[in-house]
Amino acid sequence: MKPLLRVLCFAFSYSLLLGPSTLTAEDWPAFRGPRGNGTSLETEVPLKWNQTENIVWKVRLPTSGNSSPIVSNGRVFVTCAEKEGRQRSLYCYDRRNGQQLWVRTVNFDKVLPTHKTNNYCGSTPVTDGERVVVWHSSAGLFCYDFAGKELWSRNLGEFEHIWGYGVSPLLHDGKVILHCGPGKRVFMTAVDLANGKTIWETEEPTEGDGQRNNERKYMGSWSTPVIADIKGQELIVCSMSLRVNAYAPQTGKIIWSCYGLRGKKGDLAYTSPVLANDICVAMGGYNGPAIGFRLQGTGDITDPERLWREEPNPQRISTGVFTNNHLFMANAGPNIFQCLNPSTGKIVWQERSGGAACWGSMVLANEHLYVTDQNGTTHVFKPNAARFEKVAQNQLKERSNSTPAFSDGQIFLRTFQHLYCIGN
Template sequence: MKFTLWLILALGPLAALHAENWPMWRGANGDGTSAESKLPEKWSQTENVVWKVELPERGNSTPVVWGDKVLVTQAIEKEGKRLLLCFDKKTGKQLWEAGTIYREPELTHATNPYCAASPATDGERVIVYFASAGVFCYDMNGKEVWKRTDLGKQHHIWGNGTSPVLAGDRVFLNFGPGENTVLYCFDKKTGKTIWQHKEPGGASGEGADKKWLGSWSDPLLRKTGARYELLMSYPRRACAFDPLTGKELWTSGGLTDLVYNSPLFADGVMIAMSGYGGAALAVKTGGDGDVTEKNRVWQLPKVSQRIGSGVVHDGYHYILSDGGIAECRDLKTGAMVFQERLKGNNWSSLVLSADGKCYAANQIGDCFVFKASPKFELLATNALGEKIIGSIAVSDGQLFIRGYKHLWCIGNK
């Protein structure tokens, strides 16, 4: 049985053979990279808009795409609805909705509406995380397959936002932040728990002392050396787990109390960054036990505030800070290569095309395209005229962007 599961996981990131799909928040590879090139560079509210459809309320999640379907999570706050919406990829017509109703009080921030987590799909089922309401699985027609409503409540002053990660026959989920912080591995067909790792939580930010900690990071599955590791960033540490058993393989100190973005991996090295002016680090994977002293490549005690995650290209790490500054760092040393101010504030994560272009959106609806190069070159600024928190999804040469008012499909015409 173990050997069979190992072979399934050894197939690598989900949908690696289906570059036309964008099955999870950060794409098929889990790191914001797309196998597509010659994507649209310029658009407006009318130019290169294939379709746009009005959404019922605001939302921070990113759409996912599989085949002829676009899927996005949506809350109807006053009604307590936690929904998954499905749209026709060619026309934008809504095909169906599925979901649940959850009316119990759930702590979040005014900037983070419910249903902030993005869906994940393998083309047969769609997994959605509705925070305290539970984890739900639907088929591609919106029929409920299984649900887990027994996981407990989420409780943090800034709410939640982690998304399911699919690999082989498994669903990995960082259920947190707050006191109830657990890394789960579910069977994607049944929803049964295969293993779980309980992480110390707490400090939700409600007290007078304003103490808080938490991780909004999604795990990243990578092969390093002869084994697979599930890479994770938590308050004050980066670490890795055996994806088959949940055993912790190694840990490295060097992060700080709040971790908003997800880890990246390149050339045997994991890159992890804290938010809220916290620390960042790079650490060699493949170790055992506490590897802080022997495997940590570099550590920066303070970096700029960032919510979104970055991308890696040809030895450089690219990310947008919360303040809308594009940053490039040398992966070997952590040294800053450039800092270039763009318009507005940004929570969107970067997407990298196969021909080396970075895509992201800011909170006032401007979408940026710039080269993934140590010499900064802004290629375009494209205004959609509405608030955007989520990231851009890529499928079949088109871009799918969720704003606070509309779901947009952008394509070269």
């Protein structure tokens, strides 16, 4: 049975068992969910929880980390790293009870630099329901089946950056799509999911050693790409250090680029692009610029299609969600939530979060927005473009830099200490 059909059959049979209220149940197979945009079809997920209320199970994790869990076919996958990155592992758990089913560890004989806030497991795995792919950066790209058998592996090169790595792979049309970097060599690549062979690679120019530009300011991108369907044309869209690129999925050819991410403090991008109907919004890091442009054209589309550019901005690591014709953001300094007009870049409203900085990305589920801050508090509010409408602040009192996964009425959340399953 083909993987996609198998996933659909599983979801359908599971929903029949649980009744009509969960007919929208779906897996969460990748960073930011099945559509890569932080939206979930779940309608029965909890709005409130704490350390004891609505906790289905929790399991201790061996180390802290910034990657996020994914959920597929009754399995939960998450990465961990130990011994200063010399051991990088993929863990598999039973979603029913949190039992560890297997762990696969890759040994790496170097200690490469990273930021003290970014452990060596910043990349979230991805799955098609039968195979799970994990990128351990310089330690390689690996594919396993759901029993933990290694199907193939690839060494894509060494990626050295003083702040480490954090890009996650995605799957599209039988290909593993991966933004490889940051470091001296940066490229977008497509790898055959069936056998691990490279289909194409497209280099991205860098300056200096890839860590500082020619002005000795920091540079690098940790942006996970997204798939855009623009009037029937599928494109891979990703924020690089200086520009946003759109790649043809079959060939890797750059169809268009929009510049504007070079900032006064450096050339940095942490967030994924956000697609807002026919507009793309991209955010620079380290208080850098944000840009909005029309998703059309070929070549350098900066002058004809860029609608706005705003600088400076709050520190933005968390990727926002577009809904109700507005972009909702959670920031990392100052700790504020914002509602933006994607057509103009103007702030519609902003409010202090009442919590810590947000590194984990936002999710829309059950007509509510969820985002977890660095203290492990998940803020829940309504996507109201008129005003900030807080619903809950759910405290686990454990640090977290991760994005929650939503599946079959449950929320799976990684903290520095545990993996949680939260459900009504």
